Amino acid sequence: MKKIIIVGAGGHAAEVVDYLNFINAMPSIDANQKWEVLGLIDDNIANFHLYSYDYPFLGDIKAHEVNHEVDYLIAVANIKFRRLIVESLLAKGAKFCTLIHPTAIVSPTAKIGLGNVISHNVSIGPKVEIGNFNLINSRCTLGHDTKLENYNFLSPQTVTGGGTEIGNNNFFGTNVAILPRTTVGNNNTISAGMVVDKSIHDDSTFFHRFKEKVLVISS
Structure with missing residues (x-):
């Protein structure tokens, strides 16, 4: 399984989670092609509560300590903040996946x-x-x-x-x-x-x- 942390917990993140759940439920998908979501990070915890995720909330993006053993998946739709967030996490050594x-x-x-x-x-x-x-x-x-x-x-x-x-x-x-x-x-x-x-x-x-x-x- 690919272990990931999702960056963002708003509406776009909810869609991304649906995509991941869809993939994981496919009978033709091998175990090494599935996704293990360790949790979500967002500077607004209200976003996380709004969408009732089945995964844990891991805290603010700004204060997040990058886990170098996992990949990150950006799920922030706002085009302005998306780039700022990515660049701040890259500066901390985060690895992003597609x-x-x-x-x-x-x-x-x-x-x-x-x-x-x-x-x-x-x-x-x-x-x-x-x-x-x-x-x-x-x-x-x-x-x-x-x-x-x-x-x-x-x-x-x-x-x-x-x-x-x-x-x-x-x-x-x-x-x-x-x-x-x-x-x-x-x-x-x-x-x-x-x-x-x-x-x-x-x-x-x-x-x-x-x-x-x-x-x-x-x-």
């Missing part, structure tokens, strides 16, 4: 770095390159030759066309589509439902302001 849900379809030619969480029903195409500490939510699709660097948050059903290049610290809302060979730089926010049809540099928010009136027609 979680890939067994329902994900991953090309054998894809390259995936450390500390990523790849959720259920994700599709990762040929020669995709994924860096470190990205959160790729359920039903996302990364087309062939996509390059995704570090600390990005892809909400459910984000789709990238072939040859897309994405930098660091970007947030993609639900149902974002990025057209092939488009480049997205660093520190950008792409609002839900957007079709990104042109390259975006850094530190931008991409959204569409609807001019049409919203009508409610009663029957």
Whole structure:
């Protein structure tokens, strides 16, 4: 079994725990492929109590003494705090692992770095390159030759066309589509439902302001 400590105890951590429990319950999974959760750490214990975990609470992240005998799995969705937390634990010598849900379809030619969480029903195409500490939510699709660097948050059903290049610290809302060979730089926010049809540099928010009136027609 892979022994891990989960970093975070909020809603995303609850989803990660569900993934791990799903894997551990699979009859086809060997014992050495299963996950042993030693506990969770979070700076807000209220998060832990809210989700009624079956694993112990191991205290604050800030005061946590790193266990060098186990791996850590980042389960903090907030893109700003996620990076700060990871870097603080790395400085203490923490080792991070990647979680890939067994329902994900991953090309054998894809390259995936450390500390990523790849959720259920994700599709990762040929020669995709994924860096470190990205959160790729359920039903996302990364087309062939996509390059995704570090600390990005892809909400459910984000789709990238072939040859897309994405930098660091970007947030993609639900149902974002990025057209092939488009480049997205660093520190950008792409609002839900957007079709990104042109390259975006850094530190931008991409959204569409609807001019049409919203009508409610009663029957």
